[in-house]
Amino acid sequence: MKKDKQKVIGEEVSDERLKDLLTLKSHDDVNNDYHILTKAYRALREDDFARFLQIFITAGHDINATSKEGETFLATISSHQQAEHYINTLKQAGAQ
Template structure:
C-alpha cells in the first residue's frame, strides 16, 4: 500500500456501494447470479451481506444459482468456519 493511502477497516458501506456488486460480470460461461453473490460473500462483513441480499433479490437475481461445480453458495458456505451468519441470511432470504 502506498504511504499516502490509509487502510480503512470497518468502513460503513453505502447502499450504492453494495449495489455496485450487482454489476460484476463472471468469466465467460459463469453464472452472473452466483458470481455476484460469491463476491458479496467474500468481501462483505456479515451485516453488510445481510443488507446486500434484498438488493440482490430486487434485481431479480437467483439465490440458488450454481457455480461450475453445481453448488449453490449456501452449500459452499456450510463448510466454512465463519460462514454461519452468512448461511443464516441466505436461508432466511429463501436459499436452499
C-alpha cells in the first residue's frame, strides 16, 4: 500500500461504489472484465466482493474472462493462500 493511502477498515461499501468498479478500463490489452475482477479482488473485503460479483454478472460482464495468458481469474487466484472465500464465491457464481 502506498504511504499516502490510508487503510480504511470497517467502512461500509455502497452498491453505488461497487457499481463504479464496472467503469474501470484496462490498459496493456488486458481483457477489461479480467481487469475489473482483479481490481475488485484487490480492493474489496470478502462480503463486498460477493456483492460485487452479483452486480458484475447482472451487468452482463464475463466472470470467466481470461488474462493475456489465457487463464481465468479463478485459476489466477487459486494459488493465493488467503483467497479461499473469494474462490468459493467465484465458484458459486459460476466461475470455472
